[in-house]
Amino acid sequence: MVKSLMTKALLCVGLISNTSDALASERSTIAWQWIENGALLVDVRTAAEFAAGHIEGALNYPLDTVSRAFSHIDKQQPIVVYCRSGNRSGQAMAYLLEQGFTQVHNGGGLEEMLIHPSTIKPLN
Numbered sequence: 001m002v003k004s005l006m007t008k009a010l011l012c013v014g015l016i017s018n019t020s021d022a023l024a025s026e027r028s029t030i031a032w033q034w035i036e037n038g039a040l041l042v043d044v045r046t047a048a049e050f051a052a053g054h055i056e057g058a059l060n061y062p063l064d065t066v067s068r069a070f071s072h073i074d075k076q077q078p079i080v081v082y083c084r085s086g087n088r089s090g091q092a093m094a095y096l097l098e099q100g101f102t103q104v105h106n107g108g109g110l111e112e113m114l115i116h117p118s119t120i121k122p123l124n
Contacts (some may be wrong), residue, residue: 024115031080031107039078039105044092049084055113063088066095075101082107 024032035041043050043058050060061069063083073079079101081089086108093106107113 025108025112027086027106027108028112028115031082031105031113034078034080034103034105037078039080039103040073041107042079042081042092043110044081044083044088045110054110055082058082061092063092066092070096070099070101073101075099076103077101078103078105080105080107082110082113085109086112 031039041055041058043054043060044063044066045054045060046062047060050058050062054060070079079096081092081096081104083089083092086106089106089108093104096104
């Protein structure tokens with residue numbers, strides 16, 4: 001009985017770890033492709049949200065600062081924006097596209113972005 005439960009538990013763990021890529025959303029998968037090819041990664045959440053946790057290497061330009069924060073960025077620069085759920089990053093993307101930026105992608109929410117295997121660090 002115990003052996004059977006252990007076998008089932010190990011099987012579940014194996015299935016979960018092998019499907020992490022399948023759980024990544026399409027928009028986060030595309031976002032990581034862009035990032036791996038040099039896109040600027042921008043978190044548009046508040047400074048407090050950013051301080052509580054963010055993707056390594058991300059810049060923090062809160063949504064209410066987007067009109068000023070991107071003034072020095074080349075409009076041809078590929079940019080990936082993300083937030084908590086994908087809503088604020090969607091607003092930031094729409095604004096940037098209206099301002100003439102040509103390569104902006106909404107990566108979605110932080111948790112959505114963290115599901116991607118490239119952010120999973122092995123346990124030591």
